[in-house]
Amino acid sequence: MVAHPECWDMENEFREIPDIQDFAEEPFGVPVGESDVDKPCVRCRNINVHYGSKHAIRNVSLDVRPREVLSLIGPSGCGKSTLLRCLNRMNDLIPGCRVSGVVEVNGSDIYGREIDVVNLRKQVGMVFQKPNPFPWSIYENVAYGPRIHGLVDSREDLDRAVKAALKRAGLWQEVKRRLDEPGTSLSSGQQQRLCIARALAVKPTILLMDEPCSALDPIGAGKIESLIEELRQQLTIVTVTHSVQQAARVSQRTAYFHFGRLIEVGETDQVLTHPRHPLTEAYLTGRIG
Ligand SMILES: Nc1ncnc2c1ncn2[C@@H]1O[C@H](COP(=O)(O)OP(=O)(O)OP(=O)(O)O)[C@@H](O)[C@H]1O
Ligand SMILES: [Mg+2]
Numbered sequence: 001m002v003a004h005p006e007c008w009d010m011e012n013e014f015r016e017i018p019d020i021q022d023f024a025e026e027p028f029g030v031p032v033g034e035s036d037v038d039k040p041c042v043r044c045r046n047i048n049v050h051y052g053s054k055h056a057i058r059n060v061s062l063d064v065r066p067r068e069v070l071s072l073i074g075p076s077g078c079g080k081s082t083l084l085r086c087l088n089r090m091n092d093l094i095p096g097c098r099v100s101g102v103v104e105v106n107g108s109d110i111y112g113r114e115i116d117v118v119n120l121r122k123q124v125g126m127v128f129q130k131p132n133p134f135p136w137s138i139y140e141n142v143a144y145g146p147r148i149h150g151l152v153d154s155r156e157d158l159d160r161a162v163k164a165a166l167k168r169a170g171l172w173q174e175v176k177r178r179l180d181e182p183g184t185s186l187s188s189g190q191q192q193r194l195c196i197a198r199a200l201a202v203k204p205t206i207l208l209m210d211e212p213c214s215a216l217d218p219i220g221a222g223k224i225e226s227l228i229e230e231l232r233q234q235l236t237i238v239t240v241t242h243s244v245q246q247a248a249r250v251s252q253r254t255a256y257f258h259f260g261r262l263i264e265v266g267e268t269d270q271v272l273t274h275p276r277h278p279l280t281e282a283y284l285t286g287r288i289g
Contacts, residue, residue, distance in 0.1 A: 031061075032277045033266035035255075040104075041066040041206065041236050042087060047101035049082050049091065049260075056082045058260040060101075064206075069228060069237045071247035071268065074257035075288050080240040083257070084208050087238065088124035089117050105206065122149055125199035129211040131191035133183030133198075138175050141183045141194055142166060145202035161201055169197035170227050189220025196227065207231065209239040213246065225250050244284060248272050256280045258288075 036043075040063035049057035057079045064070050072080040085091045089110060091099055103110050110120055122145070133141050142162045145151075152158045162179075166172040171193040175186070183194050192212060199207060209228070213221035228237055228250045241247050247254050248268060255265040256277070264277040275281040282288045 031262040032264040032280075033271070035062045035262060035265050037063045037065050039066070040064055041106055042238070043102070043104040044083075044086070045102040047083065047086055047099065047103065049079070049086060049100075050098045051094070052096045056260050057086070060257075060260075060262045062255060062262055062265060064236055064238055065253070066236055067232055067234070068253055069232050069239060069251040071251035071254045072238065072240045072257060073242070073244065073247055073254060073283070074263075075283065076242075077259075078257040079260040080257055081210050082260075084126075084210055084238060084240055087206070087208055088121050088126055089115075090121075090126060092117065122202045123204055124206045124208060125202065125204035126208045127192070127195050127199055127210070127212050130215050131188055131195050133186075133191050133194050136183060137180045138166075138183050138186070138194060139179040142197050142201045145198060149202050151202065165197040165201035166194075168200050168231070169193045170223060170230075171197055187220070189216045189223060192216060192220065192224060193227065196224075200231075204235065206236045206238070209237060211240050211242065214242065221246075244272060256283060258283070 042064035044060060044062045047057050047060045048055070060083060062083075072083065074080055082091065085094075086099055086103055087105070087110075091097045099111065105120070105124060108115065134144065136144075139162055142165050143158050146158060146161045152161055163172060163176075166175060171190060174190060175194075178185075183191060186194060192215070196207075196212075213224050216224065225246065228239065231237060239250065251268045253266065254268040254271040256263045256271060256275070256279070258279050264271055264275060264280045266276075271280065272284060275284055279288070
């Protein structure tokens with residue numbers, strides 16, 4: 001029996017789950033479901049991530065379809081945030097973190113030598129669990145991206161870009177008369193929509209969301225979920241959630257991870273209601289978590 005103190009005591013509590021040793025190499029290493037799709041906008045092949053000696057992502061291959069919402073689910077510590085950060089090279093910022101494998105975004109190898117990481121992160125935006133507005137006004141939070149990326153030529157253009165991003169994030173009506181107030185003066189739910197507006201202001205094609213609702217009350221969370229549904233008309237979204245209900249509401253496909261491995265991926269309805277892998281089922285029925 002392998003001990004995994006991070007997550008659960010299998011020996012005592014989960015005898016009914018097949019022993020993890022049963023999945024030690026193959027077929028544990030081969031995910032159930034369709035991990036590759038036609039014309040993906042994100043294509044990951046054989047991704048491995050190490051933090052020092054810790055092997056956090058193990059040989060994950062996974063595609064994302066254009067304009068879908070893909071939910072990443074799984075127990076704490078299974079590598080969801082780590083994999084998400086591979087998609088816009090945010091792991092580069094973590095000392096000791098090594099990524100290998102191929103990640104293509106819209107056909108380009110984002111770990112290639114010629115890649116401009118600032119430009120990549122413009123194309124692949126990110127929203128974090130805890131809203132993190134800059135310590136500036138609401139206006140300046142949103143204006144920052146278009147300004148540093150040279151997307152606007154005049155103050156009028158910038159005003160238009162800020163308004164458009166705030167509208168897309170569903171925040172304009174609530175803040176249009178207080179644009180000069182600090183971003184931090186907003187409620188948590190509004191701050192999260194401000195962070196989404198900030199990400200949208202540079203016109204990304206892909207948005208990564210790491211548990212975007214977990215610090216919010218149900219009303220704030222509901223607004224973000226509605227926003228995800230609207231944004232999907234124009235954007236591809238990869239989101240991490242601990243809420244299976246949320247994955248069911250917002251995503252078309254869902255991927256289940258376990259100890260750094262992709263276990264199962266497929267249409268959300270199928271994965272959540274008729275999981276094909278016993279570990280997915282164990283997670284969904286609350287026996288892992
Ligand atoms: N900066 C880091 N340095 C060292 N190890 C890390 C670091 N970040 C994550 N890890 C380790 O990598 C593994 C995957 O972590 P990760 O944060 O990606 O999991 P997660 O699925 O997002 O978990 P959670 O649901 O709790 O957010 C864990 O074992 C974690 O301890
Ligand atoms: Mg995480």
